[in-house]
Amino acid sequence: MWPPDAETEPDPESAHGSRSGRTVPGLRALLPARAFLCSLKGRLLLAESGLSFITFICYVVSSASAFLTVPLLEFLLAVYFLFADAMQLNDKWQGLCWPMMDFLRCVTAALIYFVISITAVAKYSDGAYKAAGVFGFFATIVFAIDFYLIFNEVAKFLKQGDSGNEPTTNRTEEQNSNSDSDSD
Numbered sequence: 001m002w003p004p005d006a007e008t009e010p011d012p013e014s015a016h017g018s019r020s021g022r023t024v025p026g027l028r029a030l031l032p033a034r035a036f037l038c039s040l041k042g043r044l045l046l047a048e049s050g051l052s053f054i055t056f057i058c059y060v061v062s063s064a065s066a067f068l069t070v071p072l073l074e075f076l077l078a079v080y081f082l083f084a085d086a087m088q089l090n091d092k093w094q095g096l097c098w099p100m101m102d103f104l105r106c107v108t109a110a111l112i113y114f115v116i117s118i119t120a121v122a123k124y125s126d127g128a129y130k131a132a133g134v135f136g137f138f139a140t141i142v143f144a145i146d147f148y149l150i151f152n153e154v155a156k157f158l159k160q161g162d163s164g165n166e167p168t169t170n171r172t173e174e175q176n177s178n179s180d181s182d183s184d
Helices: 032-037 040-061 069-086 096-124 129-161 168-180
Strands: none
Touching: 032 040, 032 069, 040 069, 040 129, 069 096, 069 129, 096 129
16 A cells, blocks of 8 residues: 555565566556657647647736636646546446547547637737737647547548458349349
8 A cells, every 4th residue: 555665575576676577656657658658649649738738828827818718628638538548448448439539529629729729819919819829729730630640540440340341242242143144
């Protein structure tokens, strides 16, 4: 349990100071794996959460924070999906359609960020609004790239599922066409 007992004897293997095989208890267990963070999906989720947080801070600093909610919600959703993907919750919770939820999150975020960024840059003269608009445009691009990649993965998966049904359909059509030509 926590905190670890100081009286426990060290492992004979770790007497040489190597900790490569052991995991470090505590808050480090909550961090995503380095391999996931270096993957394309991990980098996109990190960029989404970082840009959303920066945009949120810019709207907080601005004089009238009308668009404060969107970056905050997108930041929280990006962090949630970052940890959900890193902890492989999609494998544990089979009842949820994770790719569709992630796709809808990215599509709505890209559209809403695009609209509020245009509004922030065009309507307000405050420097913080302009900065939030610029970071919002960057976030729009990152979210659009993410939903494009998710769409390609889902389309590829659906095409693989359909390709298994095509040979049997073609065979039955060929058999039906042969039987029709023989009957004449």
